[in-house]
Amino acid sequence: MVPTPADSPVQVFAHRGDSGPHPEMTRAAFASAIEIARTRGVRLGLECDVHFTADGQLGCLHDKSLARTGRDADGNPVDQALDELTVAQLKEVDFGSWRTDLTDARELTAAEREFMTLADLLELVAQAREDGLDIGIAIETKHPVSRDDDVEAAVAALLRERGWTGADSGIRMITFRADAVARMDELLPELPQSFLFSKEQVWQDLQSGDIEVKAHHALGVDGRLLLSNPGLVAEIRATGRECHVWTANESADIKALQALGVEAITSDFPDRVFDAVAG
Numbered sequence: 001m002v003p004t005p006a007d008s009p010v011q012v013f014a015h016r017g018d019s020g021p022h023p024e025m026t027r028a029a030f031a032s033a034i035e036i037a038r039t040r041g042v043r044l045g046l047e048c049d050v051h052f053t054a055d056g057q058l059g060c061l062h063d064k065s066l067a068r069t070g071r072d073a074d075g076n077p078v079d080q081a082l083d084e085l086t087v088a089q090l091k092e093v094d095f096g097s098w099r100t101d102l103t104d105a106r107e108l109t110a111a112e113r114e115f116m117t118l119a120d121l122l123e124l125v126a127q128a129r130e131d132g133l134d135i136g137i138a139i140e141t142k143h144p145v146s147r148d149d150d151v152e153a154a155v156a157a158l159l160r161e162r163g164w165t166g167a168d169s170g171i172r173m174i175t176f177r178a179d180a181v182a183r184m185d186e187l188l189p190e191l192p193q194s195f196l197f198s199k200e201q202v203w204q205d206l207q208s209g210d211i212e213v214k215a216h217h218a219l220g221v222d223g224r225l226l227l228s229n230p231g232l233v234a235e236i237r238a239t240g241r242e243c244h245v246w247t248a249n250e251s252a253d254i255k256a257l258q259a260l261g262v263e264a265i266t267s268d269f270p271d272r273v274f275d276a277v278a279g
Contacts (some may be wrong), residue, residue, distance in 0.1 A: 006269065008220060008278075009278075010277055011045065012042070012043075012055075012264070012270050012277075013265070013266040014030075014036070014046050014266075015047050015266045015267055017030040017032065017046060017047075017048075018032035018036060018268075018271075019268045020267075021102055021269075022096070023095050023096030025048055025049070025060040025062070026113050026114060026115070026116065027113070027120075028112035030116065033266060033270055034133065035109070036166025037128070038128075038133055040274055042201065043135075045136040045137060045138050046136070047266055048137065048138070048139055049061060049140045051082055051140060051146075052150075053082055053083055053086060053087050054086045057087050057119065059118070060116040063084050063270075064082060065080065066079070066080055066090075066093060070095055071093070073092075083145070087115075087117060093115060095113045095114070117160060119158060122162055122164075125137055134170070135169065135170070136170035137171050138266070139155055139172070139173055140174045141173065141174075141175050142175070142179045152180055152187055155173070158270065159188065167190045169191065172192045174196055175195065176196045181193050182212075193217045194217060194218040194220040194244055195218075196220040196221075197219070197225075198222035198227070203235075204219075216241075218241055218243070220245070221236070221245055221246075223246060223248045223253060226243075227256060232278060234261070242263040244262060244264035245257050245266065248265050248273070249267055249269050250272075251276045254273050255279075258277050
C-alpha cells in the first residue's frame with residue numbers, strides 16, 4: 001500500500017537521482033529515489049541534466065564527456081562526448097559496476113547501471129505516478145552543447161507528449177543560462193523554472209537588470225554561497241522569488257539552510273534531507 005503523502009517543510013530534489021549511494025543518473029539512482037518517496041510517503045523531485053546524443057535523443061548526463069562516469073567492456077574510461085555516441089552505444093557503457101567509492105557497494109545489474117534518456121526517465125516517473133506517488137522532475141538543460149538552441153525545444157516536445165506542461169505538472173526547468181530560461185518561457189510559459197547561479201555577482205546582475213529573468217521564476221543558488229552569505233536568502237525572498245539550493249549533503253548544512261528559509265533543497269542524499277528537516 002502506498003502511504004499517504006506527507007508534506008515536507010521544504011521541497012526535496014534527488015540530485016542526479018539518489019546519487020550518494022548509487023551511480024549518478026542511472027536507473028538505479030532514480031529508482032532508489034522513487035523508493036524513498038514510496039517508503040516515506042513523501043513528495044520528491046528527481047533532478048537530471050540533459051543534452052543530445054549522436055542520434056538526436058536527450059540523454060541524462062552531467063558532463064559533456066563520459067570519461068568520469070562511464071567505462072567500456074575492458075574497464076577503460078569512455079573518453080567520448082555524449083553527442084558522439086548513439087543511445088544504443090550508450091546502453092552498452094558501464095555506468096557503475098566499477099564504482100567502489102560508493103556507499104552502496106553491492107553488485108549492480110546491467111539494467112540498474114543503464115544509461116537513461118530523458119524519455120526513459122519520464123516513463124519511470126509516469127509509472128511511479130500511476131502507483132500513486134508524488135514524483136516530480138527538475139530538468140537542467142546543459143549549455144553550451146551541440147545543437148545548443150534546440151535543447152529546450154526537444155525537452156518541450158517530450159513534455160507535450162505527456163501533457164506535462166502546466167504549473168501543476170510537477171516539472172521544473174532549471175539552467176544557468178538566462179537565454180535558456182527565455183526560450184522555455186516562449187515554449188511552455190506556464191512551466192515553473194529556476195535560474196541557477198553560484199557567484200554573488202550574478203545576483204547583483206539580476207538586481208541591476210544586466211541579467212534578465214522573469215520575476216516569478218525561482219533562483220537556485222549554490223549552497224556554499226548561501227552558507228557563506230546567509231543574508232542572501234532573505235534578499236532573494238524579499239523580491240518575491242523562491243530561493244532553492246543545491247547541493248547540500250551534510251545534515252548540519254541542510255538544517256542551517258532550512259533555518260534560513262530556503263524553499264527547496266537538492267541533495268545527493270535525499271534521505272538525509274528528510275531526516276534533517278524533520279528532526
